[in-house]
Amino acid sequence: MAFHLSVFVENQPGKLERITRVLADAGLNIRAFSMASAGEFGVARVLVSDPERGFAALKDAKFTVSRRRILVALIDDRPGALHDLLVTLASHRVNVEDCYGFVLEGGRQAALVFEVEKVPEAEAALAGTGIRLVPDDGIYRL
Amino acid sequence: MYWDRAAETMDRRDLEHLQLGRLNATLQRAAHAPYYRDRHGARGVGPLSSLADLADLPFTTKADLRDHFPYGFLAVPLDDVVRLHSSSGTTGNPTVIYHTRADIEAWGDLLARCLYMAGVRKHDVFQNMMGYGLFTGGIGFHYGAERLGALTIPIGPGNSKRQLWFMQQFRTSVVHILPSYALRLATFFAETGIEPRRDLALRLAFVGAEPHTEETRRRIEEVWGIKVYNSYGLSEMCGPGVAFECPEQHGMHLWEDHFIPEVIDPDTGRVLPEGEWGELVLTSLARAATPLVRYRTRDLTRIVAGTCACGRTHRRIDRIRGRSDDMLIINGVNLFPMQVERTLMRVPAIGSNYLIEVHEESFMDRLHIKVELRQDAFEGTLAELEHLAARVTDELKAELGVTPVVKLLEAGSLPQGEGKAVRVVDLRQPGGKGA
Numbered sequence: 301m302a303f304h305l306s307v308f309v310e311n312q313p314g315k316l317e318r319i320t321r322v323l324a325d326a327g328l329n330i331r332a333f334s335m336a337s338a339g340e341f342g343v344a345r346v347l348v349s350d351p352e353r354g355f356a357a358l359k360d361a362k363f364t365v366s367r368r369r370i371l372v373a374l375i376d377d378r379p380g381a382l383h384d385l386l387v388t389l390a391s392h393r394v395n396v397e398d399c400y401g402f403v404l405e406g407g408r409q410a411a412l413v414f415e416v417e418k419v420p421e422a423e424a425a426l427a428g429t430g431i432r433l434v435p436d437d438g439i440y441r442l
Numbered sequence: 443m444y445w446d447r448a449a450e451t452m453d454r455r456d457l458e459h460l461q462l463g464r465l466n467a468t469l470q471r472a473a474h475a476p477y478y479r480d481r482h483g484a485r486g487v488g489p490l491s492s493l494a495d496l497a498d499l500p501f502t503t504k505a506d507l508r509d510h511f512p513y514g515f516l517a518v519p520l521d522d523v524v525r526l527h528s529s530s531g532t533t534g535n536p537t538v539i540y541h542t543r544a545d546i547e548a549w550g551d552l553l554a555r556c557l558y559m560a561g562v563r564k565h566d567v568f569q570n571m572m573g574y575g576l577f578t579g580g581i582g583f584h585y586g587a588e589r590l591g592a593l594t595i596p597i598g599p600g601n602s603k604r605q606l607w608f609m610q611q612f613r614t615s616v617v618h619i620l621p622s623y624a625l626r627l628a629t630f631f632a633e634t635g636i637e638p639r640r641d642l643a644l645r646l647a648f649v650g651a652e653p654h655t656e657e658t659r660r661r662i663e664e665v666w667g668i669k670v671y672n673s674y675g676l677s678e679m680c681g682p683g684v685a686f687e688c689p690e691q692h693g694m695h696l697w698e699d700h701f702i703p704e705v706i707d708p709d710t711g712r713v714l715p716e717g718e719w720g721e722l723v724l725t726s727l728a729r730a731a732t733p734l735v736r737y738r739t740r741d742l743t744r745i746v747a748g749t750c751a752c753g754r755t756h757r758r759i760d761r762i763r764g765r766s767d768d769m770l771i772i773n774g775v776n777l778f779p780m781q782v783e784r785t786l787m788r789v790p791a792i793g794s795n796y797l798i799e800v801h802e803e804s805f806m807d808r809l810h811i812k813v814e815l816r817q818d819a820f821e822g823t824l825a826e827l828e829h830l831a832a833r834v835t836d837e838l839k840a841e842l843g844v845t846p847v848v849k850l851l852e853a854g855s856l857p858q859g860e861g862k863a864v865r866v867v868d869l870r871q872p873g874g875k876g877a
Binding site for chain 2 (some may be wrong): 306308310337338342343363365366367368397441
């Protein structure tokens with residue numbers, strides 16, 4: 301299973317920077333970073349090269365952090381590609397709880413990171429659609 | 443000038459004689475209450491031969507009232523009880539005070555005495571903006587104003603637009619109001635272009651139920667263009683009406699035909715010489731259902747020395763300067779930090795460290811409660827955090843009776859006190875109404 305890290309942050313200057321410093325000091329590469337905020341606090345999502353080490357490093361630095369299971373899909377970097385993916389999931393009644401993406405080196409493909417409650421259903425829905433799910437051990441090497 | 447000239451201007455010697463007689467009668471009555479029967483013996487204590495002997499009797503505390511809920515302090519058969527009032531606090535048992543019909547009438551008469559002293563007359567229109575219900579503040583003044591014969595509007599607090607409408611339609615001349623609300627209402631007047639001196643018929647305001655400074659009172663007098671009088675009371679003694687300012691506005695006459703005041707050192711319990719600051723201790727002299735002997739009010743004040751130019755012989759107490767315990771008064775609602783703690787302990791995802799900040803926002807007190815999210819309780823979603831903040835807010839509101847602003851913090855971000863942790867930071871301005 302693949303994970304990203306979910307970190308509780310107070311919405312104040314300098315709070316996010318503390319997270320990135322801890323990860324940099326631990327020699328971990330950040331593949332993607334996103335932030336969801338609800339006014340005075342929020343949750344930062346961090347996809348790092350080694351989630352277990354990242355988790356331990358943040359925990360040691362007293363962060364409130366948890367590991368969340370993710371799926372990563374590779375889609376073509378073209379208009380409508382994300383739409384196709386979401387339509388496929390929706391038609392199988394798979395709800396996307398969290399999602400962000402980044403374009404891969406070379407610019408021909410994009411990686412889409414998403415959290416769903418129904419992982420087997422999501423995997424089944426995407427099988428045979430041409431949308432490729434990145435195997436778990438490949439995610440951190442993207 | 444006097445509602446009850448004989449009582450209010452009674453010679454000190456006669457007054458003390460009356461007190462001693464009433465004190466001994468109170469001690470006899472108190473012996474019918476299980477609590478005092480256990481403490482003083484089945485035949486009660488006394489009769490005391492002098493008022494000074496009172497200092498030898500044990501104190502009664504709020505904790506005693508709570509621990510002997512519901513009927514431990516009831517000194518008459520339930521058949522004779524016509525009403526109860528109770529504290530809003532839900533920390534354990536509430537403190538419940540019972541009233542016979544005679545208690546209610548005496549209380550109303552005492553309030554009429556207070557209002558008359560400040561200048562209220564039959565022709566006045568009295569708009570009572572204090573809360574009604576279990577809280578004694580609103581209902582106590584209501585009975586007093588009716589007893590006096592003023593036209594009484596039991597409007598209760600809030601809804602400034604409606605308050606103003608009633609003031610204009612009925613030419614309200616007297617109001618009873620929280621000092622914080624008086625200032626907020628003044629802002630509302632300014633916003634709506636109302637100049638109280640020109641557009642309203644107001645003459646007098648009574649403020650109370652929350653500590654406030656002399657500066658606040660003068661400010662209300664200035665912006666409303668009226669006289670503002672201080673009042674003091676507590677539900678354990680009846681409610682408002684225990685002590686009240688006369689037109690001299692120099693201390694509040696404490697009605698010594700109904701109560702015996704003592705001022706003690708809150709740490710040692712020793713009675714302090716007249717004029718020294720300390721905790722006010724009261725003994726009721728005319729209460730039937732719930733007589734209380736040497737009740738520790740936790741309010742800090744002093745006896746104002748000297749006689750008053752108004753001619754009343756009852757001694758005055760000074761403006762309440764604070765509390766000898768950690769009780770907070772938020773917009774007139776009493777609460778203790780322990781209530782916050784108890785509530786937070788019921789929420790597993792919240793750590794045990796917390797901080798209460800009292801802010802002042804547009805003349806209203808605002809309670810900010812900072813709590814820490816427990817590291818191991820976090821599953822990683824924003825939704826759970828929002829849900830948690832909402833749940834903590836709801837539970838605190840249910841417990842405290844005021845809606846706090848809950849701030850969710852990272853674990854370890856609140857200062858960890860060595861020894862006694864600082865749990866409360868009062869950021870209300872000194873010139874405001876901070877206790």
